[in-house]
Amino acid sequence: MDHFNYRDGVLYAEDVPLSQIAAEHGTPCYVYSKATFERHFRAYTEALGGHPHLICYAVKANSNLAVLGLLARLGAGFDIVSVGELERVLTAGGDPAKVVFSGVAKQPHEMARALEVGIKCFNVESRPELERLNAVAGELGNVAPVSLRVNPDVDAGTHPYISTGLKDNKFGIAVDDALEVYELAASLPNLQVKGLDCHIGSQLTETAPFLDALDRLLMLMERLRERGIEIDHLDLGGGLGVPYRDETPPQPFDYASQLLARLSRWKGGENLTLLFEPGRSIAANAGVMLTRVEFLKPGETKNFAIVDAAMNDLIRPALYQAWQAIVPVDTREIRPSAVYDVVGPVCETGDFLGKERELAIAEGDLLAVRSAGAYGFVMASNYNSRPRPAELMVDGDTCHVVRRRETVESLWAGEALLPEGAR
Numbered sequence: 001m002d003h004f005n006y007r008d009g010v011l012y013a014e015d016v017p018l019s020q021i022a023a024e025h026g027t028p029c030y031v032y033s034k035a036t037f038e039r040h041f042r043a044y045t046e047a048l049g050g051h052p053h054l055i056c057y058a059v060k061a062n063s064n065l066a067v068l069g070l071l072a073r074l075g076a077g078f079d080i081v082s083v084g085e086l087e088r089v090l091t092a093g094g095d096p097a098k099v100v101f102s103g104v105a106k107q108p109h110e111m112a113r114a115l116e117v118g119i120k121c122f123n124v125e126s127r128p129e130l131e132r133l134n135a136v137a138g139e140l141g142n143v144a145p146v147s148l149r150v151n152p153d154v155d156a157g158t159h160p161y162i163s164t165g166l167k168d169n170k171f172g173i174a175v176d177d178a179l180e181v182y183e184l185a186a187s188l189p190n191l192q193v194k195g196l197d198c199h200i201g202s203q204l205t206e207t208a209p210f211l212d213a214l215d216r217l218l219m220l221m222e223r224l225r226e227r228g229i230e231i232d233h234l235d236l237g238g239g240l241g242v243p244y245r246d247e248t249p250p251q252p253f254d255y256a257s258q259l260l261a262r263l264s265r266w267k268g269g270e271n272l273t274l275l276f277e278p279g280r281s282i283a284a285n286a287g288v289m290l291t292r293v294e295f296l297k298p299g300e301t302k303n304f305a306i307v308d309a310a311m312n313d314l315i316r317p318a319l320y321q322a323w324q325a326i327v328p329v330d331t332r333e334i335r336p337s338a339v340y341d342v343v344g345p346v347c348e349t350g351d352f353l354g355k356e357r358e359l360a361i362a363e364g365d366l367l368a369v370r371s372a373g374a375y376g377f378v379m380a381s382n383y384n385s386r387p388r389p390a391e392l393m394v395d396g397d398t399c400h401v402v403r404r405r406e407t408v409e410s411l412w413a414g415e416a417l418l419p420e421g422a423r
């Protein structure tokens with residue numbers, strides 16, 4: 001069930017009209033549905049049923065404290081990639097014992113903080129990183145729990161910028177080298193081998209690449225077992241896609257059942273804890289971005305709808321040519337329909353939210369850019385000295401401000417003029 005629905009011609013988030021939110025909080029803004037976050041998270045836990053598991057939400061997808069706090073209360077763990085994300089999780093009430101730390105270059109101070117708070121596991125991506133972690137743990141008199149992030153060399157069939165599991169990508173340890181690096185991990189005094197990890201890419205719309213990756217990991221686990229290295233958990237990363245347009249990605253239930261069936265052929269598979277790091281599939285369709293039409297600008301070759309949101313607010317269309325639905329919020333008045341490029345006020349030709357969209361709109365109308373809950377606000381910037389938008393979370397008939405719109409003064413907080421007389 002979608003929690004963003006039209007009622008009498010007006011688009012709602014749960015029980016609140018988006019037009020009311022725009023009137024009260026201004027545009028552009030991000031609006032999230034609490035019920036959708038909950039439903040998407042539960043789809044994973046229900047899909048895994050009684051199989052031992054931990055769902056570590058990928059904080060990078062949407063790291064608002066309200067989102068993290070909500071998921072923490074539902075029992076989520078978290079996949080982090082920086083100490084900033086770790087502190088967010090802790091501030092939101094997340095349990096450090098359910099945190100896994102991914103990323104290709106963790107700094108010593110980040111490792112130290114994660115050890116201090118007692119995270120579940122470090123997903124180590126290279127031999128030098130393993131050595132660094134061993135050294136940091138040693139200095140602290142600690143033992144670091146580790147998984148190796150293995151690059152299984154499978155084609156995720158997604159956009160090249162978000163494909164991560166191929167030999168050519170910077171991520172992880174090549175599957176052929178993994179055995180050797182595991183032996184090193186097992187021999188280092190301040191490390192304890194806990195798991196095996198992979199993440200092959202994002203916005204996957206088929207299960208086949210995940211199953212291929214799992215097969216390769218199971219082969220590796222067999223070889224590890226022969227060498228006396230047993231692991232407690234298998235982390236299959238995130239990556240499950242969402243419908244932005246007409247994609248039909250597998251639901252968590254289908255995805256999990258196929259993985260569990262494959263795993264059951266492996267001796268001890270039923271006791272192996274499965275970790276997942278979903279981001280997009282939990283957050284994307286739990287949010288929209290609201291924007292207002294400033295001007296309609298007819299042109300010789302195309303028409304532009306110039307809106308008050310821009311690539312600095314939502315960069316996915318400009319960066320990946322990503323397609324996100326753009327719909328009018330209030331359809332009660334009849335408008336002439338035309339085809340528009342929906343563009344922002346930023347001084348870049350590449351500043352667009354959508355191209356060639358048929359829309360029945362007039363100046364002053366509100367538009368909702370759908371599927372904006374993941375990799376939306378988190379990728380926003382202040383380019384063109386534009387304050388970043390507000391974030392709101394709707395819960396039934398109540399709308400909470402979960403991040404105030406930035407002020408203009410905040411744009412230069414931390415900056416300084418050169419001292420008088422400086423040359």
Ligand SMILES: Cc1ncc(COP(=O)(O)O)c(C=O)c1O
Binds near residue numbers: 061199201237240281
């Ligand atoms: C290591 C890791 N885990 C999890 C994720 C989350 O991926 P997604 O949002 O596609 O579920 C990512 C991003 O692709 C990632 O790099």
Ligand SMILES: N[C@@H](CCCC[NH3+])C(=O)O
Binds near residue numbers: 162320
């Ligand atoms: N930022 C990308 C996803 C990146 C995934 C990073 N691990 C997107 O918006 O589609």
